[in-house]
Amino acid sequence: MSPKQADTGSILIVDDIEENLIAFEAVLSPLHQNLVRARSGEQALKEMLRQDFAVVLLDVRMPGMDGFETAANIKRLDQTKHVPIILVTGTESTADYAYRGYAIGAADFIAKPIDPWVLRTKVNVFLDLHRKNRLLAMCAVAEDADRLTDIIERLTQIELLLRDRPETETAELADRVAEMERAVGTLLPGRTGIE
Missing domain, CATH: 3.40.50.2300 (Response regulator)
Incomplete structure (x- = not known):
């Protein structure tokens, strides 16, 4: 709107x-x-x-x-x-x-x-x-989108750190983080969560 x-x-x-x-x-x-x-x-x-x-x-x-x-x-x-x-x-x-x-x-x-x-x-x-x-509703939506974008960026950083570690367990954790990132991404306007 x-x-x-x-x-x-x-x-x-x-x-x-x-x-x-x-x-x-x-x-x-x-x-x-x-x-x-x-x-x-x-x-x-x-x-x-x-x-x-x-x-x-x-x-x-x-x-x-x-x-x-x-x-x-x-x-x-x-x-x-x-x-x-x-x-x-x-x-x-x-x-x-x-x-x-x-x-x-x-x-x-x-x-x-x-x-x-x-x-x-x-x-x-x-x-x-x-x-x-x-x-006010428009501002709240924009603020929520900003928060979700921040969460996605942090999850991406965590995923990159985990993927660089050689242990098998961290790869599984990194996959879970990536899955959460996609789920949060679907909440953002104009994003599908698939990149």
């Missing part, structure tokens, strides 16, 4: 009303992120399994699987449980909504009618966290 890829994040917008989806897209388009629509909880879950999302905007009141049930299902899946969910509620929402939402793992709430500035600000916070988490 390149640093450019770490800068982008998809946003899943879930609402059963077309006008609401259009309004969300209009408000969020200045963020220049990939906006994905879902018109039901079931469709949202399918989208969550197809790609990674930085944040989900999820309407609470939908026919069939409502926002609470959808959020609970998102949080149950290993590959989606860490995706932040902003629940979108109507003006009739109660304190019970907040309790239920936070109990299932929602990260935030926003009430209709939506204040565009508040929505963009909240979503931008989660996009920023997503970018930072992806960059």
Whole structure:
């Protein structure tokens, strides 16, 4: 993944009303992120399994699987449980909504009618966290690759020292070191372990 890829994040917008989806897209388009629509909880879950999302905007009141049930299902899946969910509620929402939402793992709430500035600000916070988490993951992979490369170099030095010794037992040990080196080499990106 390149640093450019770490800068982008998809946003899943879930609402059963077309006008609401259009309004969300209009408000969020200045963020220049990939906006994905879902018109039901079931469709949202399918989208969550197809790609990674930085944040989900999820309407609470939908026919069939409502926002609470959808959020609970998102949080149950290993590959989606860490995706932040902003629940979108109507003006009739109660304190019970907040309790239920936070109990299932929602990260935030926003009430209709939506204040565009508040929505963009909240979503931008989660996009920023997503970018930072992806960059940290890229750094961890690079650091692991550096460590593995160092291990391979040390194993190679040990193998060369052992191969230079005339004893039969050291040849067997050198073969084991070479085998370990190949195994560690397969863990490095772009290496097969066979040279």
